[in-house]
Amino acid sequence: MNKRFGLLLVVCVGVFAACQNESETEDSLVSEQSSVSAEAEKSVTKTILFSSGVEDGITRGDKYNYFALEGNAEGYDQVTTIIEGTAVDYRETNNVWEFDYPYQGPSIETEITFTTDTSVIYGDTGIKLADLAPESYVTITFIPNENPTITPPAFTVNEGEAQNFLSDDSGINELVTVTEIREIDALEELNPLGEKLLEVEVQYVNNGSVDTYIAPNYFSALDAEGKILPLRYTHFWLHTVAPGESFTDKIYFDITSEGPYAIQFFDGAWIDSEEVGETVNDI
Template identity: 85%
Template sequence: MNKKLGLLFIFCASVFAACQNETESSTVNSVLSEESSSVAAEFEESVAKTIIFSSGVTDGITRGDKYNYFALEGTAEGFDQVTTLIEGTAVDYRETNNVWEFDYPYQGPGIETEITFTTDASVSYGDTGINLDDLAPESYVTITFMPNENPTITPPAFTVNEGEAQNFLSDDSGINELVTVTEIREIDGLEDLNPLGEKLLEVEIQYVNNGTVDTYIAPNYFLALDGEGKSLPLRYTHFWLHTVAPGESFTEKAYFDLTSEGPYAIQFFDGAWIDSEEEGGTVNDL
């Protein structure tokens, strides 16, 4: 009997020791994990960013001015250009000058938006599906754009019916562009575009280069305005970039989030096409 009790005691002691070792091991692993996370966080904070904003950004925030533009200045020492990313898409870029400075005046969307600036040379204007985790931590900085909720609205330069053409001319530069917004319509939100709401504004655009030089066109060359003249957010998840040689043309679609009601206007540079029955001019000198 005593022998059995002795064996039972040894077994219980073994189980207790194993449990204690497992608990200690779990505690050690937890501590190591926390220390590792802490070290990683400290490393992230200590990484010297290659982009430093000198104006226009405070505590990681840039704000829309009275026209809902934001303007910032920065330095990117030793790098040829700074590329701008929204929704994983390279939507624009700025070349740096001899003292590595760059500036960025831009009309922001009418919603709070995260905007990333990067010097990573693997990123090219027009790229989509960019994952920030694939970029070197020191190569980019993300800031938040806070829109002006009540911007000063500049009236469109021209108003034409849907389907009518608008001609942009510049004799000095050889530019002669014929742009037609062939259709403006509300559609159900497309899941692939990750819309903010249930509806999108789909805008079909036909572009013809009648000039003597190449032109470069992307959807963010266009603005969609609501019935009050405020800009609608562009869906950068549907991004195209065309180099258009003289005599060439294309037809594409741009998508905007419907955050307010129409009638909707589509602006291209300083011209505009409005979904209405008003008549207006058809030629705009750049």
């Protein structure tokens, strides 16, 4: 009986050792394959080459937390920017196939992808980089300036007050109202960074003579120190607004720092007066 048990134990140990060796071999093969894939990715000839503003795949915020880069994409009419799987902007290339991209980043590290893939259209959401040709896109990391110089807006109005933006030369006449600014519990479907979001309701009226195009990244949310909060690109809309038309929609920002919060649209800003505790109206 003891001999049989001893034999069985030896067989079990042998099977375990064989399984372990097989597992190690598989892990080794997977590791080698991953290494080969990474090397293959590095060897891909990209259609986008940066000529300035990017070093070792990193671009950094300047004293105002802007970054500006230049690049070329020979043979392509435009380069589209993707953040969080959303096509948030595009730049047309000029006669020598160069493009430039000035951007004021939020106060967090952000992955930003640039692509020449013509199937990607500004405003698209749910974009998976794995579905794009490897040579068609390049991803860089934006690292913010931790202590940027804050430039105050041209004027400030309260939540609920309308502000008019107009340009006689271009036929633009916009009436913009941030109707509500409030903190909410984070919505899981928006893939938030934390437990709270800033929900901002916007009402927009086109009183001009030309079509206008409005998206959430036309607005910025600022914390008590004037630093920009991250926009939730996972909730992205793009409205084409004809003369005489209007819309109301919501924008979401990650709350990464303390309020009171202000919302900027171009040169204007809206303050949640309930948060501030006093009226602010410096126009």
